[in-house]
Amino acid sequence: MDPNNKxxxxxxxxxxxxxxxxxxxxxxxxxKGFNTSAILGFVNTLExxxxxxxxxxxxxxxxxxxxxxxxxxxxxxxxxxxxTPEAIRLSVPIIKDIIRAYRIPILEVPGYEADDVIGTLxxxxxxxxxxxxxxxxxxxxxxxxxxxxxxxRPKHTGGFEVxxxxxxxxxxxxxxPDQVIDLLGLMGxxxxxxxxxxxxxxxxxxxxxxxxxxxxxxxxxTDQLKGALKTKVESNKEQIVFSKFLATxxxxxxxxxxxxxxxxxxxxxxxxxxxxxxxxFRTLIDRVLKNENQPGSFTQTKAALPPLPLxxxxxxxxxxxxxxxxxxxxxxxxxNSNLESLxxxxxxxxxxxxxxxxxxIIQKLLTAEILALDTExxxxxPMVAELVGMSxxxxxxxxxxxxxxxxxxxxxxxxxxxxxxxxxxxxMKVGQNIKYDMIILQNYGVEVKGPLFxxxxxxxxxxxxxxxxxxxxxxxxxxxxxxPIEELIGPKGKNQKNMRDLDPKDVYLYACxxxxxxxxxxxxxxxxxxxNDTESLFYDIEMPLVPVLVNIERNGVLLDTEALKQSxxxxxxxxxxxxxxxxxxxETEFNIASPKQVGEVLFDQLKxxxxxxxxxxxxxxxxxxxxxxxxxxxxxxxxxxEHRGLKKLLGTYIDALPQLINPRTGRVHTSFNQTVTAxxxxxxxxxxxxNIPIRDENGKEIRKAFIPDEGCLFFSADYSQIELRIMAHLxxxxxMIDAFLSNHDIHAATAAKIYQIDLKTVDADMRRKAKxxxxxxxxxxxxxxxxxxxxxxxxxxxxxxxxYFTTYPGVKTYMDxxxxxxxxxxxxxxxxxxxxxxxxxxxxxxxxxxxxxxxxINAPIQGSAADIIKVAMARIYQRFQAEGIQxxxxxxxxxxLNFSVPMNEKERVEEIVITEMENAYRMHVPLKADCGWGKxxxxxx
Numbered sequence: 001m002d003p004n005n006k007x008x009x010x011x012x013x014x015x016x017x018x019x020x021x022x023x024x025x026x027x028x029x030x031x032k033g034f035n036t037s038a039i040l041g042f043v044n045t046l047e048x049x050x051x052x053x054x055x056x057x058x059x060x061x062x063x064x065x066x067x068x069x070x071x072x073x074x075x076x077x078x079x080x081x082x083x084t085p086e087a088i089r090l091s092v093p094i095i096k097d098i099i100r101a102y103r104i105p106i107l108e109v110p111g112y113e114a115d116d117v118i119g120t121l122x123x124x125x126x127x128x129x130x131x132x133x134x135x136x137x138x139x140x141x142x143x144x145x146x147x148x149x150x151x152x153r154p155k156h157t158g159g160f161e162v163x164x165x166x167x168x169x170x171x172x173x174x175x176x177p178d179q180v181i182d183l184l185g186l187m188g189x190x191x192x193x194x195x196x197x198x199x200x201x202x203x204x205x206x207x208x209x210x211x212x213x214x215x216x217x218x219x220x221x222t223d224q225l226k227g228a229l230k231t232k233v234e235s236n237k238e239q240i241v242f243s244k245f246l247a248t249x250x251x252x253x254x255x256x257x258x259x260x261x262x263x264x265x266x267x268x269x270x271x272x273x274x275x276x277x278x279x280x281f282r283t284l285i286d287r288v289l290k291n292e293n294q295p296g297s298f299t300q301t302k303a304a305l306p307p308l309p310l311x312x313x314x315x316x317x318x319x320x321x322x323x324x325x326x327x328x329x330x331x332x333x334x335x336n337s338n339l340e341s342l343x344x345x346x347x348x349x350x351x352x353x354x355x356x357x358x359x360x361i362i363q364k365l366l367t368a369e370i371l372a373l374d375t376e377x378x379x380x381x382p383m384v385a386e387l388v389g390m391s392x393x394x395x396x397x398x399x400x401x402x403x404x405x406x407x408x409x410x411x412x413x414x415x416x417x418x419x420x421x422x423x424x425x426x427x428m429k430v431g432q433n434i435k436y437d438m439i440i441l442q443n444y445g446v447e448v449k450g451p452l453f454x455x456x457x458x459x460x461x462x463x464x465x466x467x468x469x470x471x472x473x474x475x476x477x478x479x480x481x482x483x484p485i486e487e488l489i490g491p492k493g494k495n496q497k498n499m500r501d502l503d504p505k506d507v508y509l510y511a512c513x514x515x516x517x518x519x520x521x522x523x524x525x526x527x528x529x530x531x532n533d534t535e536s537l538f539y540d541i542e543m544p545l546v547p548v549l550v551n552i553e554r555n556g557v558l559l560d561t562e563a564l565k566q567s568x569x570x571x572x573x574x575x576x577x578x579x580x581x582x583x584x585x586x587e588t589e590f591n592i593a594s595p596k597q598v599g600e601v602l603f604d605q606l607k608x609x610x611x612x613x614x615x616x617x618x619x620x621x622x623x624x625x626x627x628x629x630x631x632x633x634x635x636x637x638x639x640x641x642e643h644r645g646l647k648k649l650l651g652t653y654i655d656a657l658p659q660l661i662n663p664r665t666g667r668v669h670t671s672f673n674q675t676v677t678a679x680x681x682x683x684x685x686x687x688x689x690x691n692i693p694i695r696d697e698n699g700k701e702i703r704k705a706f707i708p709d710e711g712c713l714f715f716s717a718d719y720s721q722i723e724l725r726i727m728a729h730l731x732x733x734x735x736m737i738d739a740f741l742s743n744h745d746i747h748a749a750t751a752a753k754i755y756q757i758d759l760k761t762v763d764a765d766m767r768r769k770a771k772x773x774x775x776x777x778x779x780x781x782x783x784x785x786x787x788x789x790x791x792x793x794x795x796x797x798x799x800x801x802x803x804y805f806t807t808y809p810g811v812k813t814y815m816d817x818x819x820x821x822x823x824x825x826x827x828x829x830x831x832x833x834x835x836x837x838x839x840x841x842x843x844x845x846x847x848x849x850x851x852x853x854x855x856x857i858n859a860p861i862q863g864s865a866a867d868i869i870k871v872a873m874a875r876i877y878q879r880f881q882a883e884g885i886q887x888x889x890x891x892x893x894x895x896x897l898n899f900s901v902p903m904n905e906k907e908r909v910e911e912i913v914i915t916e917m918e919n920a921y922r923m924h925v926p927l928k929a930d931c932g933w934g935k936x937x938x939x940x941x
Contacts, residue, residue, distance in 0.1 A: 185244030399512035556667030733810025
């Protein structure tokens with residue numbers, strides 16, 4: 001046997017489930033609406049294994065379609081498990097096809113689970129001296145580990161953990177890996193419905209195994225036990241023996257180890273490409289189909305191009321994205337795709353590099369009814385970047401690129417030549433993220449006028465949960481592969497160039513392609529908007545918002561840096577004081593910033609709970625959510641949370657904001673993202689000003705630092721209880737509508753009806769509970785969730801929910817109807833027909849289905865609120881423009897708008913803003929906007 005041989009045996013379903021749930025909050029959906037999370041995750045895990053470990057032999061084991069010997073012996077085996085999510089069920093045949101295309105053997109034996117198949121093969125291989133790795137996150141496999149057989153566990157943080165004999169012994173505090181079976185026999189396994197011994201947990205099981213060595217020996221010597229433990233073990237002897245039987249992985253399955261059949265072969269490139277194309281895994285095609293000299297990879301015939309970043313358009317980290325490192329970003333990777341590209345396109349792309357050519361092109365552009373435009377710049381931040389060039393397209397397969405020199409005066413001269421083109425109100429301007437180009441051009445004194453069509457926003461309106469980058473859209477709609485920018489300026493990093501460093505001759509094809517593809521996308525997407533009945537949402541709400549966001553971002557907001565310095569000193573001192581209080585309460589000093597040390601102090605030293613939650617690596621979980629639930633257990637928990645809160649405020653805002661001030665304008669310029677949230681809400685980035693805490697005193701300190709322009713006042717206006725008002729409108733509940741029409745405090749009115757008392761006798765605690773119910777119940781909160789949020793028992797929470805639906809029966813009817821509509825159509829809509837697609841709404845898996853049902857109730861409300869404030873923003877901006885108002889809109893934060901207002905415009909601005917906000921949409925109940933004035937954001941709001 002070759003000593004270099006390495007055999008890897010993969011537990012397919014364990015890896016598939018892990019991949020699917022890693023993406024549960026942000027699933028990967030392709031343009032056909034198919035959830036590819038499980039497939040993508042599995043393939044990326046497989047690819048990392050092939051790349052990292054280069055196994056000589058491998059196989060993938062699947063559970064059989066029918067029952068196994070354990071099901072026959074115990075009807076309840078795995079019976080508590082939810083139905084397999086449809087996305088997984090539909091993905092498994094495709095994953096099997098992919099494995100076959102890799103030419104990896106599929107190992108499956110009727111009547112036996114994958115772990116039995118792997119157990120049999122791994123044991124035989126180990127006995128033959130073959131180094132064998134069992135790839136699975138499942139702890140049961142620990143029983144199979146020997147000197148030659150290892151567990152190879154994917155870690156939540158990325159990468160893998162190899163566990164041999166010593167690691168298994170240390171992890172479970174046992175003397176031998178085979179004692180894992182005894183542990184499971186005693187403590188049971190809830191995931192497999194193995195009962196174990198009632199009342200015996202992991203620590204007790206470890207103690208018993210340490211003392212008696214095995215369950216058999218324990219059961220023979222129960223006379224040595226005492227008290228309740230003796231009673232538990234003796235009265236459950238048969239169940240313990242049976243549980244050990246269920247937990248034992250078989251090593252005598254009727255399957256023979258054939259190392260020749262497990263040899264790693266070269267994959268079938270054409271089959272893989274066909275599958276990946278169908279799934280829209282473009283990056284995998286580029287990354288996987290390469291390097292002809294390695295087994296499992298392929299001969300290349302085309303010129304090298306860097307791959308598309310798989311998830312490049314996402315602006316926020318994906319929740320639980322275990323596979324981020326496989327997104328594909330290497331500039332040395334090769335192109336291998338049947339998509340059309342610049343090499344195959346018969347296009348007329350021209351470099352316009354002198355005044356004569358420019359004059360000729362300007363005349364042509366002035367006659368165009370539709371004009372696609374794009375700017376090339378020195379960076380991605382529009383308030384900092386400089387213009388390098390402009391490209392235009394008026395008909396498909398034709399585009400022009402005009403370089404712009406670095407000298408400001410020369411640049412202004414050329415841009416001004418094109419002013420009539422940009423400011424032509426008769427031509428529609430088409431762009432991909434046109435807001436960026438408009439800001440850049442305004443920095444050069446030119447305003448883009450005329451109707452707008454943003455291809456990125458158009459696709460967002462059509463498919464809010466997909467990606468909207470040009471590369472992706474070109475592939476999906478045009479079957480075209482664009483030139484990646486990395487080909488011009490190199491991979492990301494400190495050595496990356498910018499467009500200014502390149503000769504225009506090296507830029508113009510790339511730049512022309514951008515304008516041309518944008519025009520082609522517009523021609524496709526405008527038809528899709530019509531077919532999907534989303535034209536009004538796009539043309540009447542989203543497009544009028546673009547110039548508003550351009551204006552807000554360019555306005556920026558002033559900061560009182562002195563106030564922030566004082567706040568920084570104050571909070572730093574406060575943190576140091578809390579540190580000492582924590583050390584006193586904990587009776588030890590430790591690193592409060594270390595989750596590991598916090599866990600050890602809370603759960604090992606202070607023992608604030610009997611059984612604390614641990615990660616797969618054995619570290620205690622000390623997330624904010626966990627600590628919040630333990631706040632009442634020990635005073636040190638509250639202090640740790642307070643310390644974390646201050647540290648986050650300092651790092652994210654107080655110390656960070658002054659660093660983000662633009663040196664040219666003296667202001668902070670956040671970017672408002674129109675195509676990120678699935679609900680339709682705007683988000684902001686660089687910096688994110690929408691997550692500043694507003695209720696606690698510490699958050700207020702930050703708002704105090706936001707100030708108006710000199711000689712101006714800070715004006716803040718926000719919608720009052722807009723989501724509840726939308727619920728009243730959508731549900732048409734008479735009681736809720738009456739409460740709003742009577743101008744009552746809705747939370748007090750809710751409390752009065754639930755507790756059946758007079759409105760005047762409602763106390764603060766009743767109102768607080770009613771407020772929690774108002775905002776929780778309409779989003780489908782459970783009895784358990786409401787009890788936890790209100791810190792009451794479940795009985796009271798249930799009574800509150802029952803009382804709520806008795807008070808507002810129309811709300812319950814609306815919620816049920818929303819779910820029914822989603823189940824029937826596959827989506828729900830806002831009052832402006834913004835769609836939220838819910839592919840899991842009919843899932844048989846309760847967890848997955850429940851998440852979709854909550855969205856079915858929530859999305860129309862939250863999305864309608866987002867739409868309404870967008871309408872108000874556009875109307876306010878248009879009124880300001882028409883009436884020559886000097887006041888500036890400077891921030892939008894969810895349901896709130898903020899302005900810097902000259903003193904002499906105070907009354908007029910308030911009247912315009914409140915009027916437009918309250919009349920943005922007519923409902924069964926009035927929209928109400930509250931407002932305030934001050935010398936900073938805190939005073940005004």
